[in-house]
Amino acid sequence: MAAHSRIEAITARIVERSKPHREAYLDRLRRAASKGPHRATLSCGNLAHGFAVCSPSEKAALAGDVVPNLGIITAYNDMLSAHQPYETFPPIIREAAREAGGIAQVAGGVPAMCDGVTQGQPGMELSLFSRDAIAMAAGIGLSHNMFDAAVYLGICDKIVPGLVIAALSFGHLPAVFIPAGPMTSGLPNDEKSRIRQLYAEGKVGRAELLEAESKSYHGPGTCTFYGTANSNQMLMEIMGFHLPGASFVNPGTKLREALTREAAKRALAITALGNEFTPAGEMIDERSIVNGVVGLHATGGSTNHTLHLVAMARAAGILLTWQDISELSDVVPLLARVYPNGLADVNHFHAAGGMGFLIKQLLKQGYLHDDVRTVFGQGLEVYTVEAKLGADGQIVREPVPEESGDPKVLTTVETPFQSNGGLKMLTGNIGRGVIKISAVKPERHVVEAPAIVFHDQQELQEAFKRGDLNRDFVAVVRFQGPKANGMPELHRLTPPLGVLQDRGFKVALVTDGRMSGASGKVPAAIHLTPEASDGGPIAKIKDGDMIRLDAVNGTLEVLVDEAELAARAPAVADLSENEFGMGRELFAAFRRNVGHADQGASVFA
Ligand SMILES: O=C(O)C(=O)C[C@H](O)[C@H](O)COP(=O)(O)O
Ligand code: SF4
Numbered sequence: 001m002a003a004h005s006r007i008e009a010i011t012a013r014i015v016e017r018s019k020p021h022r023e024a025y026l027d028r029l030r031r032a033a034s035k036g037p038h039r040a041t042l043s044c045g046n047l048a049h050g051f052a053v054c055s056p057s058e059k060a061a062l063a064g065d066v067v068p069n070l071g072i073i074t075a076y077n078d079m080l081s082a083h084q085p086y087e088t089f090p091p092i093i094r095e096a097a098r099e100a101g102g103i104a105q106v107a108g109g110v111p112a113m114c115d116g117v118t119q120g121q122p123g124m125e126l127s128l129f130s131r132d133a134i135a136m137a138a139g140i141g142l143s144h145n146m147f148d149a150a151v152y153l154g155i156c157d158k159i160v161p162g163l164v165i166a167a168l169s170f171g172h173l174p175a176v177f178i179p180a181g182p183m184t185s186g187l188p189n190d191e192k193s194r195i196r197q198l199y200a201e202g203k204v205g206r207a208e209l210l211e212a213e214s215k216s217y218h219g220p221g222t223c224t225f226y227g228t229a230n231s232n233q234m235l236m237e238i239m240g241f242h243l244p245g246a247s248f249v250n251p252g253t254k255l256r257e258a259l260t261r262e263a264a265k266r267a268l269a270i271t272a273l274g275n276e277f278t279p280a281g282e283m284i285d286e287r288s289i290v291n292g293v294v295g296l297h298a299t300g301g302s303t304n305h306t307l308h309l310v311a312m313a314r315a316a317g318i319l320l321t322w323q324d325i326s327e328l329s330d331v332v333p334l335l336a337r338v339y340p341n342g343l344a345d346v347n348h349f350h351a352a353g354g355m356g357f358l359i360k361q362l363l364k365q366g367y368l369h370d371d372v373r374t375v376f377g378q379g380l381e382v383y384t385v386e387a388k389l390g391a392d393g394q395i396v397r398e399p400v401p402e403e404s405g406d407p408k409v410l411t412t413v414e415t416p417f418q419s420n421g422g423l424k425m426l427t428g429n430i431g432r433g434v435i436k437i438s439a440v441k442p443e444r445h446v447v448e449a450p451a452i453v454f455h456d457q458q459e460l461q462e463a464f465k466r467g468d469l470n471r472d473f474v475a476v477v478r479f480q481g482p483k484a485n486g487m488p489e490l491h492r493l494t495p496p497l498g499v500l501q502d503r504g505f506k507v508a509l510v511t512d513g514r515m516s517g518a519s520g521k522v523p524a525a526i527h528l529t530p531e532a533s534d535g536g537p538i539a540k541i542k543d544g545d546m547i548r549l550d551a552v553n554g555t556l557e558v559l560v561d562e563a564e565l566a567a568r569a570p571a572v573a574d575l576s577e578n579e580f581g582m583g584r585e586l587f588a589a590f591r592r593n594v595g596h597a598d599q600g601a602s603v604f605a
Contacts, residue, residue, distance in 0.1 A: 004366040006331045007290060010324055011369065014286045018319045022286075025171070025317030029281040032172035037065040037273060038145045050105075050146045058103050062146070068271045070097050070264060071107035071147035071173075073138045073163060075154040080114040082155040082222035082229055085180040085251035089153055089260060093178075096261035102268040107150065108141020110134045112159045115489060115516065116223065120457070122582035125486035127158060128514070129590040131308065132603045134162025135169065135315075142170045148271035149174040151264060152241075155222055157517070160232035161308035164241070165604070168315035171281020176267040176375045177241040178260055179233055181251045182346045183221030189339040189518075192216040193495070197502070200464070200495040221251045224345035226338035227517030228308075231301035233346075235309075237355045237383065238295035239288045240374025241280075244397060245387030248350035255389045262395055266375055278373060281316055287369035289313045291380070293325055294367050297332035297421020298358060300341035300438035302517025303526060304489075306423070311600030322434060322598050326425035326554065332367055333416030337409055340439045340520030344409040352410040353386075356400035360384035361413040426525050426549070426556040429565065430510065430537050432598055433528040437551045439520030444501070445551040447508040447523055450544050451476045451558070455573050457490045464496040472506040474547040478538045479573040480513025481531025482594040482601045486578075486587065491516035498522060508549050510556065512538055512597070525549050525556050527597040532573070534596075539570035 015022075035041055039062060042050065051062045061067035072093055076086035090106050097104035111130060118124040134154075142150060150173050152163040160177070167175035195212035198204045222229045233247035243266060246259045270278040289309065296305050306325055313320040334341075335358060338349045359380055362368045370380050385397040404410045411417055422438030437445055449472040454460045457477060463469050475497065481487055490513045498521055500507045509515075509524040512531035530536035537558070541547070546559040558565065578584060593603050 004331065007294065007328065007367060010327055011286055011290045014290065014318065014320060014324060018286060018317060021319060022317035025281065029171045029279060033272060033279055037148050039069065040065045042145065050144060054103070061103060066273060068102040068148040068268045068273050069146055070102060070104040070267055071142055071150040072104055073107055073110060073141050073150060073152050073166070075110050075112040075134070075159045075163070077112055079117055080112055080156050081183055081217060081220055082180060083112050084220050086153045089178065092257060092260050093151060093264040096264035097268060100265040100268045104264060105146065107144060107147060108137065110137040110154070110159070110162065112154065112156060115157050116217065119489060119516070120492035122584065124488040125578060126583055126587060127489065128307070128482060128487045128601060129587050131158035131162040131311070132165070132590070134159055135165035138163055138166030139169060142166065142173070147173060148273055149176070149267040151267050152177045155179055155229055155232060157228040157232070157304060160236060161312055164312045165315040167280045168284060168312065171316060172279050174267055174270040174278045174375070175241060175280035176263050177236045178263045179236070179242060179247055181221055181249045181256055182224050182230070183217070183219055184250055185224055185345055185347045186218040187212055187215035188343065189216065189225045189345060190343050193498070196495045197499050200499055222346070224347060225340060225518045226299065226301065226346060228302035228304040229517070230346045231296060231299070231305055231517055234295050234299055234301060234355065235292045235305070238359060238368070239292045240283060240372060240376070244376055244383040244385050245356060247355050248346050249387065254393070255387065255395070258389055258393065258395050259387060270375060276377070278375060283373040283375070284316050285372070286318055287372050289318050289320055290328070291368050291372060293320070293328050294332050294362060295358070297329045297423055298334060298362055298367070299336040299338065300334055300422060300436070303423065303434055303436045303515060304517055306434045306527060307597060307601050310598070311602045311604070314600060314602065314605050322425040322432065325423065329421035329423045332421045333413060334418035334421055334438055335361055335411050335413065335416055337417055340518055342409065344406070348406065348409050352406035353400050353404050356383060356385045357404060357410055360400055365413050367413070424551050424554050426551070426554055428555045428557040429562070430541070430556050430558055431528050431530055433525040433556055435523065435525050435551050436520065437523070440523050440551070444523050446549070447474065447506050448546060448548040449474045449506050449508065451541050451547050453478065453541055453543055455479050457493050460493060461496055469496070469500055470503065470505065474508045474510055474549065476538065476541050476547070477509065477511040477513060478532040479575065480511050481529070481533055482597065483531060483591050484533035484573070484575055484578065486591065487514050487597070487601055489514045489516045491519050494519050494522065510538070510547060510549065512536060523549060523551065529597040531597070532571070533575070535570070537565065540565055540568040
């Protein structure tokens with residue numbers, strides 16, 4: 001079915017805008033691909049180093065140019081529950097490669113930060129920059145140029161975006177992303193958040209809070225809320241980087257291992273040495289990017305992707321804007337209710353029909369481009385399935401049912417939870433920002449209240465503890481942009497602002513910083529650009545100024561006379577504390593060179 005007319009029109013606009021960049025990108029990619037297989041361009045010395053630890057038969061194979069070699073880029077570490085399962089993946093991939101007549105080598109590792117561990121801590125000021133550092137690190141691994149395809153082991157917030165930027169920078173190579181799957185369900189996310197609010201009010205102690213947190217985050221796998229990490233899994237499947245049905249199968253299961261083996265074999269099958277050559281940079285085009293944005297809206301995905309998708313697209317010469325994202329949100333229905341947009345978690349989403357059901361529903365009314373290339377072949381129709389383990393241990397893929405397994409979690413395109421995706425761009429005299437309202441009650445979509453200005457989230461938390469915030473107000477938390485301090489997530493603001501909102505006060509947040517993909521219930525205008533440290537008007541707001549946040553009409557205004565606002569001297573913040581400690585001194589060049597939020601907050605362009 002042809003794509004929805006508005007989606008076709010927005011896609012065509014992106015194609016037109018991107019043309020010079022995309023054409024230059026594809027030209028570079030095709031020149032690189034023409035030199036493959038890439039080992040043939042290496043000297044004997046290069047090769048000898050590259051296969052020094054391989055077996056004699058592997059050396060003989062790698063010395064030639066007919067046996068495909070798979071590069072593994074791994075983001076394994078024990079800090080992220082989601083990435084810990086990757087410890088055992090390389091030997092499984094190597095064995096699967098051998099079974100398929102190929103070879104696999106770990107090309108390199110990349111760093112991975114758990115935003116849950118660094119949330120509210122100085123380390124969070126490295127989080128966004130870690131995306132581009134991950135892309136660089138993956139590039140270092142791939143630059144050995146020993147490979148005919150690559151598989152990427154990464155799941156969480158900045159890791160998948162960084163790996164996609166690398167995969168598209170090495171777009172002449174096929175790229176398959178291999179997930180490890182979600183943690184099994186523990187303490188429900190809404191119960192965890194209730195305990196957090198009780199702790200913020202001093203009604204429970206640290207022991208009760210730690211018990212609740214530990215019951216929620218209790219084992220290997222991705223945290224089960226629908227934050228940035230699980231939005232990444234959705235994106236990788238709907239954009240065709242995952243195999244069909246791979247995203248939300250729990251780690252440590254036979255099906256998980258079978259999917260890992262299958263992904264390794266599939267990557268070897270789509271190299272230039274075979275008949276289905278699928279270079280990543282040709283596979284991903286404007287339609288794939290639009291499909292990703294559609295999936296983000298249809299599932300109420302993380303606001304972080306208003307940064308990451310822009311940066312990822314740019315790596316393939318595709319220019320995606322917040323206006324595109326906002327206009328797609330206006331037409332794409334919300335079909336999933338997963339925490340923080342509901343009470344369910346990703347395991348419930350998967351059990352209700354998961355990605356196969358979602359893609360089938362969106363294809364039905366042309367919300368997705370079906371005529372796209374994927375690692376599994378041509379078109380998205382083959383993704384309207386559920387992957388299961390057959391009696392012989394092989395993967396079988398069955399068409400998803402017509403009905404949702406739980407209509408309260410995953411609904412049909414005929415009966416959406418909302419007629420739009422709830423991720424809006426905001427414009428006005430404070431600059432440009434974004435707001436996700438899929439988790440905000442309708443009566444809070446418009447907030448007008450006096451500003452209270454803070455220069456970091458700790459100040460707000462202290463004011464809350466002093467009892468100074470029991471009133472209607474808009475918290476303006478500024479000097480949190482990429483040039484100021486790396487644009488941290490300010491997710492620790494969610495409990496106090498949630499308590500005040502539950503007490504009946506009209507509260508909202510306006511910041512040049514970020515929120516977590518797990519944030520949601522409080523109206524928050526985030527990613528304000530230009531940021532306070534870059535001449536942004538947010539630096540001119542004073543305590544008591546009336547702020548009007550209107551998510552219905554997409555506006556954000558400080559209600560101050562234009563001449564007076566222009567005449568005000570911008571506030572200045574002392575950021576000396578943000579320049580050193582916990583590695584921040586290592587990222588000074590990133591703070592100096594990072595681009596605007598609506599350009600992806602990247603150091604690359
Ligand atoms: O968006 C994602 O995927 C996240 O990683 C979520 C946040 O970064 C949180 O920090 C982790 O959730 P909390 O335990 O509520 O702090
Ligand atoms: S989902 Fe977020 S909090 Fe959970 S392991 Fe990944 S980065 Fe850490």
